[in-house]
Structure formats: structure tokens, C-alpha cells
Amino acid sequence: MPYKLNIPGHMFESELKIIESWAKSISKNGVVVEVGSFFGRSAVCWAMSADPSVKIYCGDVFSEKFTTGPGSVPMFGELAGHPLPNTTYYQWNDFKENVKDFPNVIPMRGKCPQGISYPGDAIDIFFLDAAHTNPSDWDNITYFSQFLKPNSMICGHDYYYPFPDVIENVKRLEDLYNTKATIYDGGGSLWSINISPKVDNTAKLSDVSNKYTKTRPKR
Numbered sequence: 001m002p003y004k005l006n007i008p009g010h011m012f013e014s015e016l017k018i019i020e021s022w023a024k025s026i027s028k029n030g031v032v033v034e035v036g037s038f039f040g041r042s043a044v045c046w047a048m049s050a051d052p053s054v055k056i057y058c059g060d061v062f063s064e065k066f067t068t069g070p071g072s073v074p075m076f077g078e079l080a081g082h083p084l085p086n087t088t089y090y091q092w093n094d095f096k097e098n099v100k101d102f103p104n105v106i107p108m109r110g111k112c113p114q115g116i117s118y119p120g121d122a123i124d125i126f127f128l129d130a131a132h133t134n135p136s137d138w139d140n141i142t143y144f145s146q147f148l149k150p151n152s153m154i155c156g157h158d159y160y161y162p163f164p165d166v167i168e169n170v171k172r173l174e175d176l177y178n179t180k181a182t183i184y185d186g187g188g189s190l191w192s193i194n195i196s197p198k199v200d201n202t203a204k205l206s207d208v209s210n211k212y213t214k215t216r217p218k219r
Helices: 013-024 041-049 075-080 091-098 136-145 164-177
Strands: 031-035 055-060 105-109 123-128 148-156 182-184 190-195
Touching: 013 041, 013 190, 031 041, 031 136, 041 055, 041 091, 041 105, 055 091, 091 105, 123 136, 136 148, 136 164, 148 164, 164 190
Parallel strands: 031 055, 031 123, 055 105, 123 148
Antiparallel strands: 148 190, 182 190
16 A cells, blocks of 8 residues: 555545545656645655655654643544654654655755745645644645646645634635535545646735745755
């Protein structure tokens, strides 16, 4: 199977299988940008499923370490790879260890989008699984949308009622691109919007030009 269920995260195997199918659709030398990579559960799925020539940019704050609270993990959390209670994790080192066999995985460490360096590669798939609240989520959508290729895709995780901003943003994208999102039921909460035909992303998402430059300098 093209994923590793022993990597902590918040994603069911059924959802990883959908990511697998998305990854396999990307042409050689394509580009994925994922914001909210955590320990790399989905990043490794992208890497194992896509052609090795596909670049996979992974944005996250990647904390040096954090300790989880005492609450027990419910069964659905265990199935999704939820971190264990009362456990100290070394997220940045663990992420690097999890993706070490995939040279096409490129970490972008920092708060996205303002704290990372993105070189401006044209994007085939943009995947968002980060704060689940605005303005952070919409800022990321706004920033990375300017790099979308023709016939690209915006997609994300956690389209359900505890995250109303995710639902709101999907509706905003439907209106902006005059299309309907696909919501993947059956034990998961993934969503996607195909961007076809190409639109003027910068014009549609007007705050791109005055919030962030198209490429950020390396730090």
C-alpha cells in the first residue's frame, strides 16, 4: 500500500486512498503543495503514489517538540492515526525521519503563507489541512491560488460541521470558480474543486497582489 499507517496524523486509511488516486493523476514533473503536513502521514502518501519526478512541498510550523494532554483517544481517532495521550513528540525530527526516503518532498518550515519561502513553481494540486479557521485558511488559499496551473485542483481535509470556516471557504471557491466541489463521504471529510478552464486567479482573488508577493526570498 502506498502509505504508512504508523505515521501519526488525523487521516483515515480511506482518505489516504483518495490522496493516492489524486497523486497518481499528476503528470511527471508536476507539483503538489500541502499546507498542514504535521508528521507526514499524507505527505508520504503523496510521495509513495506520485511519480518520483513530482515535487511535494510541505508547509507546517514543524514544532521542535510538543506534549499531548491526558485525554484518551477515541476509536475513530486511533483509526486516523491520532497522537497518543501524555506523549512528547519531536515533530520536526519525526517529519524528517518519515520522509527521508523521498528526496522530492521539500519541507517549508514556518507559518504559512507569510513565514515560508515558496519558489513559485506552477501547482497541479494544492492541499490544505492546516488551521481550519480563517483568516489563516483563506490566506493560504489566496496566496497559493496564484500559482495554479490550468486544469489544476484545490482540495483539503475536514469538511464537516466542527469546522464551519472550511465549509465556508469551499462555498466561496465554488462561487469564485463557478463550479461545484466534490465532497468525499464514506468515512472521511476530504473535498476537492477542479479548476478548469483556467481563470485569472490573481483577478479572482484580489488580495493576492497586496498581501504577498508571488515569490518569497529564501531565508
